[in-house]
Amino acid sequence: MIETPASSRDEPNLTVISSLLSLTSLTTSSLLLCVLVLVLVLVILTVDRRNSVTPVEDGVTLLPGPRGALATVKVLLGMTKRASRYMFERTKTYGKVFGIGDGPDSYVIIMDYASLEEAFVTKADLCSDRGGLIRTMLESVLPERGSIFNNGTAWNEVRGFVAKTVKNPDFGATTISRCVSETIPTLCSELDALVDGPFDPKRTYQCFCVDVFHRIAFGIGISYENCTVKKFIDNLDTVVAQTLDPSTLLLTRPSLINSFLFRGYRSKLRSSSSYVKTRAEEVLAKLDAPEQSSSLIALFVKYIEGIRSSGKASYSEPDDGWVIVYNMFFAATDTIHEVLLWLTLFIATRPDIQLRMRKEIDTVMNSGGSESLYDQRSRLPVVRSIILEVLRMRPVAPMGVPHVVSDTGSIDGYSIPKGSQIFSNIWGMHNDPDIWKDPSAFNPDRFLSNTGVLDEVKAKLVIPFSIGPRSCPGEQVARRIIFQTLVSLISRYRISLPAGRPTPQLVNEERSFTMSPERFKVIFSRIQADPVQLKDLEIPTTE
Known part of the structure; x- marks a missing residue:
């Protein structure tokens, strides 16, 4: 339950209002329907003004936050654009842990590191279920088996597979790093064809990220020009955008997902x-083909067969690995390419930073050694500080992925109703002036000591992939892709913005629950005739 302002209670059914508002957001082409919905909402909200106050139960500490249809709808509508920034402003009124709504349909917003650790780590058994609209939307087409959005025994089974593969450091140092290294030359070949001319890097980065995950999942790469691949990327981009659209996520009822309103979504x-x-x-x-034996699909077959050979029952079938793979394409390819876009945009405005990175990379490369640059990243504090600063300012999921509370409990001393959805305002924590000096400024040096050493304590405060057992399963993949790609690009190109064009706005985002920069053009120029060889950036092979 949530603390009640004096003007709210006995409110009209929030489900009705949410359903009506979802129709507005999903059928904006119909002016008549929009007008009808708005009139109905206004009538309902007018009735809400007559509501009275319901007494608070004795001995229960209630979450602060808005209640009642009028206040709740106002806040939810505010979240439909730049949700993390809007919620950040609400903390000035309600504090860094507050709620929206009441009962099992309520939302809990956390913008405090200690409270988030309590919820997602200490009380992970209570606060780690998946559910809500994201799961409902995906399962309107996808089967439950193999999904990373499952709970209970089904989730533990998938979690075990993830721990053995994409979260396993050995898998990262071999399969993941190899797949990234195999893909970077194709990316550079595409960029070489665009050298010295302004171009929009979005599509190129999308193809690159899909190529990496394609190799990890299936053991083979893609052609950037393949029409089937292009269609897949376009459809996936639409699915991600619509699934994470806050107008849908916050204001739509699950019962509508299988209606005609979502027919186009289900088709994509x-x-x-x-x-x-x-x-x-x-x-x-x-499965016996050498290039595919280490693919996620092949490894999932072995994993399920291993469970069954031990005499245990498995929730998933051996051929359900494609569901995990789709979940990973959904969760990772879109967000990683957006990080690469933000990195490109930020460093394009700072040639001095590019020079510092290049000198640091050259120094490490020229020092010899058999380790890959990723394994020597502790010797690249400037590169790491720049990645950290971009992830701090533009986290891949600024409001995280909602966690569902499996039973009534408490966080930070507040009662949390069963069924509540917990949103972590990661962007808010990354931009909290109580923690960060001048948080809106792009300043990678904030992570460096006076002697140029990376401040590991500050680095741990950057949590773009969340924390706890339900943190992003693709975090290791993402970190390797981002690091290896940035090192390769800086070693090969000078990146700049086209002269005579308006400078892209670094504070603009096209989406709310992910952070996608507005479309921009950039220039890649080769820095020298014989740049750092791409083969030198790959992991060493062992005989």
Whole structure:
């Protein structure tokens, strides 16, 4: 339950209002329907003014925050654009832990490191369920088996597979690093064809990220020009955008997902998931092929067969690996390419930072040694500080992925109702002036000591992938892709903004629950005739 302002209670059914508002956001082409919905909402909200106050139960500490239809809808509508910034402003009124709404349909907003650790780490068993609209939307087409959005026994099974693969450091140092290294030359070849001319890097980065995950999942890469691949990328981009659209996520009821309103969404989801399932079936047809034996699809078969051979039952079937793979494409490819876009945009405005990175990389490369640069990243504090600063300012999921409370409990001394959805305002924590000096300024040096050593304590405060057992399963993949790609690009190109064009606004984002920069053009120029060889950036091979 949540603390009640004096003007709210006995409110009209929030579900009705949410459903009506969702129709508005999803059918904006119909002016008549929009007008009708707005009139109905205004009538309901007018009735809400007559509500009275319900007594608070004795001995219960209630969350501060807005209640009643009028206050709640106002806040939810405010979240539909730049949700993290809007919620940041609400903390000035309610504090860094507050709630929106009441009962199982309520939302809990956390913008405090200690409270988030309590919820997602200390009380992970209570606050780590998945559910809500994201799961409902994806499962309108996808099966439950194999999903990273499952709970209970099904989730523990998937979690075990994730721990053995994409979260396993050995898997990262071999399969993931190899796949990234194999893909970077293709990326550079694409960029070489665009050298010295302004271009929009979004599509190139999208293809690159899909290529990396394609190799990890299926053991083979893609062609950037393949029409089927292009369609998959477009459909996946639409699915991610619509699933994480706050107007949908906050104001739509699950009962609407299978209605005609989401017909287009389900079509895109069905098409993009069909692509992944088809590629997985191709792998299953030739599991003994050397290039595919270490793919996620092949490894999932071995994992499930291993469970069954030990005499235990498995929730998933051996061929359900494609569902995990689709979840990872959904969660990672869109967000990682957005980080690369932000990195490109920020460093394009700072040639001095590019020079510092390049000198640092050259120094480490010229010092010899058999380790990859990623394994020597402790010797690259400037590169790491720049990545950290971009992830601080533009976290991949600024409001995190909602956690569902499995039973009534408490966080930071406040009662949290069963069924509540917890949102972590990661952007807010990354931009909290109580923690960060001048947080809106792009200043990678904030992570460096006076002697140029990375401040590991500050680095741990950057949590773009969340924390706890439900943190992003693809974090290791993302960190390797971001690091290896940035090092390769800085070693090969000078990045700048086109002269005579308006400078892109670094504070603008096109989305709310992910942070995508507005479209921009950039220039890549080769820095020398014989740059750092791409092969030198790969991991060493062992005989």
